[in-house]
Structure formats: C-alpha cells, structure tokens
Amino acid sequence: MEIERKFLTKEVPFSLNVYPSHQISQCYISLSPTIRLRRQDQDFILTVKGKGLMAKEEFELPLSREEYEKLLEKAETPPVEKRRYLVPLENGLTAEVDIYEGPLLGLTTTEVEFTSMEEAKAFVPPQWFGKDVTMDKAYKNTALALYGIPEEKE
Numbered sequence: 001m002e003i004e005r006k007f008l009t010k011e012v013p014f015s016l017n018v019y020p021s022h023q024i025s026q027c028y029i030s031l032s033p034t035i036r037l038r039r040q041d042q043d044f045i046l047t048v049k050g051k052g053l054m055a056k057e058e059f060e061l062p063l064s065r066e067e068y069e070k071l072l073e074k075a076e077t078p079p080v081e082k083r084r085y086l087v088p089l090e091n092g093l094t095a096e097v098d099i100y101e102g103p104l105l106g107l108t109t110t111e112v113e114f115t116s117m118e119e120a121k122a123f124v125p126p127q128w129f130g131k132d133v134t135m136d137k138a139y140k141n142t143a144l145a146l147y148g149i150p151e152e153k154e
Helices: 065-072 117-122 141-147
Strands: 002-008 021-031 034-040 043-049 058-063 080-088 094-100 108-114
Touching: 002 117, 021 141, 034 065, 043 065, 058 065, 080 141, 108 117
Parallel strands: none
Antiparallel strands: 002 108, 021 034, 021 080, 034 043, 043 058, 080 094, 094 108
C-alpha cells in the first residue's frame, strides 16, 4: 500500500545538489488499470497501481532493459521526465522533490510517503512544500503526462 501526500512547491529555499537524486523517465502503457513504465537511473520498473489519491495499492516488478524497451512501444502517454531529490525530514520521513523537465519544465512537486493514513493526516509540512495537491487529480503523473501543467486555480 502506497500512502503519500503531494505538494506544489514554488521554491526550495536551499540547494538540492547536496542530496542524493535520481533521473526518472516514466510513461503509462495503460491508464485503466494504471500501469506505469519507469526508468530510474539504470533501473527499469513496471508498476501496477490501484485507484485512489492519498492511498492506493501498488505492485512493482523489475524489468531488464530489453523488456523495458519492448514495453515502451506500447506507451499510451508521452514520457514524464524529472530529477528526484531525496531530502531527509524529521521522524525518518523523506521529501521526494521532483524537478520536472521537457514539456513540464517549471513544475516542482514534493511528495512524502507514510506508513499509515494517521501519520499522513497528522503530518505538518514545512512551509516551503507549498500547496497540498494530494486530492487534485490534475497533479497526478498520469494527468501531467496527458495534459501538462495545470492552470492554477485561485
């Protein structure tokens, strides 16, 4: 079970370059059910996700480069390209700061994964995280891949 909250981050008030990071390219070979194909550095992963916004079931399967490239031919969406920085937080949590590239250049989001719904609901994010967009479907990676950066709603 994946339990996470997602935030629209306008500005990170420190250098991310001191933290570990991963180059990620992902697309979707099915939107219903959600089946994601991801390259993270030199790792290749097929992910099947259940429905939900804050909590959803998730199953991951490692792939060889050849399997990944064959499945890539079946992509239903353009790729989402981003660099993910892993910033440690209190209580053993990690902020995953995603700096998007390509057509999504200019978008930055921060996600935090939790071990329980109670922990997720009780989490008080640092101010720099920005607006909580966990429940906004427009900021799901499937929507970003299909429709680009959402227009801000006031």
